[in-house]
Amino acid sequence: MDKRHWPRGYRCNGHIMLNSEKMSKSTGNFRTLRQAIEEFSADATRFCLADAGDSLDDANFVFETAKAAILRLTKEISWMEEVLAAEASLRVGPSSTYADRDFANEINLAMKLTEQHYQNYMFREALKTGFYDLQAARNEYRFSCGTGGLNCDLVWRFMDVQTVKFCVE
Structure with a gap:
């Protein structure tokens, strides 16, 4: 990969939580990124990942946050369409x-x-x-x-x- 495509930095945090529970395949509390995108959309998944946490604390992917993002983004699209019309x-x-x-x-x-x-x-x-x-x-x-x-x-x-x-x- 060309150097211009290299990450400029990276972020580290603890475990990944799913709805405030430790994500684990063995318990069935697990989602891949692809599954999250298919379930919630890429934009809602981005919202949820951004909201999951910035510190070294465990990142928490919350389904309700993703669902709320879908509603907010849909509402925003509607407002923009109304304004343009x-x-x-x-x-x-x-x-x-x-x-x-x-x-x-x-x-x-x-x-x-x-x-x-x-x-x-x-x-x-x-x-x-x-x-x-x-x-x-x-x-x-x-x-x-x-x-x-x-x-x-x-x-x-x-x-x-x-x-x-x-x-x-």
Whole structure:
């Protein structure tokens, strides 16, 4: 393998837990990565693995986390489809309101923190800042804009950051 494909680092933690029980073939409490992807999807499995733990403690793959990720991601896809279908109703022009500037700042902050977490192999923290915190900022922005409407450029930037920037890490 070319050096450019070598890992830049690795992460070590204790045993792998499955729903808070030690994973073991002998007890039947066991899943391969392929089985998890087939059962929950690749994206939900990534969510669950990122949420499993960042420290030397035992990593815990929790089925409910994977199921919740499926619901969150499905809900997010629906929201994005709704926004794209109603794009003509979004406000155009520069970010002119306090809510616009605040949301743009939250996006920038999430990007910076998430990149730092990825560089430090803190995947749970990267998931928190790159998805959950960004979702909360988007929801606050939607609430803050009220009848004034969302800024089209900011919404597109948010969608780009959520779907492209953090997915390639």
